[in-house]
Amino acid sequence: MADHAHHDGPPLTRNQQAVLAALKGADKPLTAYDVLGLPAIRKAGMKAPLTIYRALDKLIDQGLVHRIESLNAFVHCGHGPHDHATGFLICTDCGRTLEVHLESCETHLAGRAREQGFAVDNVRVEMTGRCPECAARAAAS
Amino acid sequence: MADHAHHDGPPLTRNQQAVLAALKGADKPLTAYDVLGLPAIRKAGMKAPLTIYRALDKLIDQGLVHRIESLNAFVHCGHGPHDHATGFLICTDCGRTLEVHLESCETHLAGRAREQGFAVDNVRVEMTGRCPECAARAAAS
């Protein structure tokens, strides 16, 4: 395949591909400086924070990456273009995250905002707790 | 009144009172360095970032202040102890925020997490958009 199967936006540049691959390969969100420190990234010739941030900005614009505000970190998204707001479940033990969709809940949230006369254009939800694996491990001890 | 009417936690120290007063007096969230820069704060003898962060930590513990993750900023909360998760409406024009309560929606959100086997202990919601004033001003132009 010439380019990626789904995903229609403009083709990714070399830097953008490298950063996206880094996030895909990680099992948890990475900070920009985490990405910068990866051998594959240095090998691609990227050596300044700004280089990483620029690639991340484009990837976020295209919906391929999400930013987790409470971690100052970035995570790959394979769920295609989002019609609805999404939420993140952040494990406080292992640091891994899970993305959840908020179809119906989004309506409810935005409704609360409208009650106040507020015109919402973006909804972010982040929930911390324990992932199934860490909850099980904690129960066993 | 000797101490604050509602609010039962330990009495606030001088530093904590100064920081809380600063946030109460602001019409939008302030960063720690915003607080540090206020004349009233300097007058109170506080001159290092750590001093501000320490006070903020205690105020957050006591539920008197919330942190807005996507702004790295802090805002006073006058709604007393929270039984439920709260959300913040953040105006992208003027920077002011509004706090909303999420009684019923919280159940829904946490439900999504439980479907994934995730045990939630904290829910954060931040919504950006335009506040009533800024929406009206934009419409007028």
Added chain:
DNA sequence: CCAAGAATGTAATGATATAACGTTTATTGT
């Protein structure tokens, strides 16, 4: 008073993000 714990002061540093400016590379119209 005295010991223990909490809060504070002070300095240095770590971690995250952007500004400014010039160069290179890709796209578009002719």
Added chain:
DNA sequence: ACAATAAACGTTATATCATTACATTCTTGG
């Protein structure tokens, strides 16, 4: 193909947000 334009990139410096380490002072219960 060529020039004009726009997008991406490189490089350096700097801005912004947050914590570590350690000494000192304040508060509180015995």
